[in-house]
Amino acid sequence: MRILAASGAACLAISLLAQVSGFGPLGARLVSPALAQAVPKSLEEGGSDAALRAKKNTWTVGIAGGQLSGTYMTFANELAEVLDDGDNLRVLPMVTYGAASNMDDLLYLRNVDVAVTQADVFDYFRTQRKISNLESRVNYIVRLPVSEMHVLARNEIKSIEELRGKKVSFGPAGSASSLTGTIVFQRLGVQVEQVLYDNPTALQKLKTGELAALVRVIGRPIDFFAKIPPNSGLHFVPIPFSKIFSDYYALGELGSKDYPTLVPEGQPVDTIAVPAVLAVFNWAKSTDRYRRVERFVESMFTKWDKFREPPRHPKWRDVNLAATVPGWTRWTFAEDMLKRTRPKEIADTQGANGDFAAFLKSSGSAGLSMTGEQREALFREFMQWRDQQRGSVQR
Secondary structure, X not given: OHHHHHHHHHHHHHHHXXXXXXXXXXXXXXXXXXXXXXXXXXXXXXXXXXXXXXXXXXXXXXXXXXXXXXXXXXXXXXXXXXHOOHHHOEEEEEEOOOHHHHHHHHHHOOOOOEEEEEHXXXXXXXXXXXXXXXXXXXXXXXXXXXXEEEEEEEOOOOOHHHHOOOXXXXXXXXXXHHHHHHHHHHHHOOOOEEEOOOHHHHHHHHHHOOOOEEEEEEOOOOHHHHOOOOOOOEXXXXXXXXXXXXXXXXXXXXXXXXXXXXXXXXXXXXXXXEEEEEEEEOOOOOOHHHHHHHHHHHHHHHOHHHHOOOOOOHHHHHOOOOOOOOOOOEOHHHHHHHHHHOHHHHHHHHHHHHXXXXXXXXXXXXXXXXXXXXXXXXXXHHHHHHHHHHHHHHO
């Protein structure tokens, strides 16, 4: 009897301890509701399928970004993060082939309202593809930072000319490099054996000697190149800037700060750069799609300073919202938002235009005889010089 009594007492003690410790039913009842984890309300939503479908689609904007490892996809993803406002605005970034095919996606793919593309892509679709009424169908919201052309080759290749007749990968079809890279090689008159590998495959084939070089057109820096180990036997090949690139391109540079294992300190590599563009389909004002993009643009201009804060991509800080894109028309509502929210940037840009006009006048007939494209190229160089001068004064 004593053994049974002791056993019963022990069981009762263990049971009480388990309940107080939270392992029994009593412990479960003693947990405060305030300490329990709550499921996000958006996942608790109910209602009919029709109501939920309408709610999810009413203020969702689709944006064509680029390849998953690229800068353009980073831009698209950060637009989604900064502008997210639940049911009031949702930005849905899409992984795509890249800047060249994004113009096709903007024109023809369902649910694409905005796309990251490039200035030369628009010109190609207008002059070579001869897309009807392209100027009125596609506008731009803002000019994004330039993307540099990276030509990675084996160390024995010292110049673009030395790639003549050799096998070179221009990235997957539809990528920025598949169009811009091709244009650059055409203008330089260097005929190569073009292949269109995905970039990881191209890098592997470059290391084994199956390729002489690979081309990527993308905003620096990018981990794809930065993570290449030292003494890899690879380096960047320079692309000299000349008047044949004066229409849509600018002088770019690849430095050791961005790619310490590929570029020796103090020996930057010259290259070609092309402005990126946040493009928009010019929907009719009476449509739901117009109203969605209108809200997207309003939110973007209102929250613009958030893009310039860490941990956002550092290239956001290079964007001048008032900068124009030759051959393109800014979307009307974006122009209105620019005037409403960024009058100082407009004034600064107009001041720079005035300084540039005075510079051209002082240069005499040389400045007056330039074509519009040549003036734009020189203006870009002038702005770069002006910014560098301001930066040296501030330091």
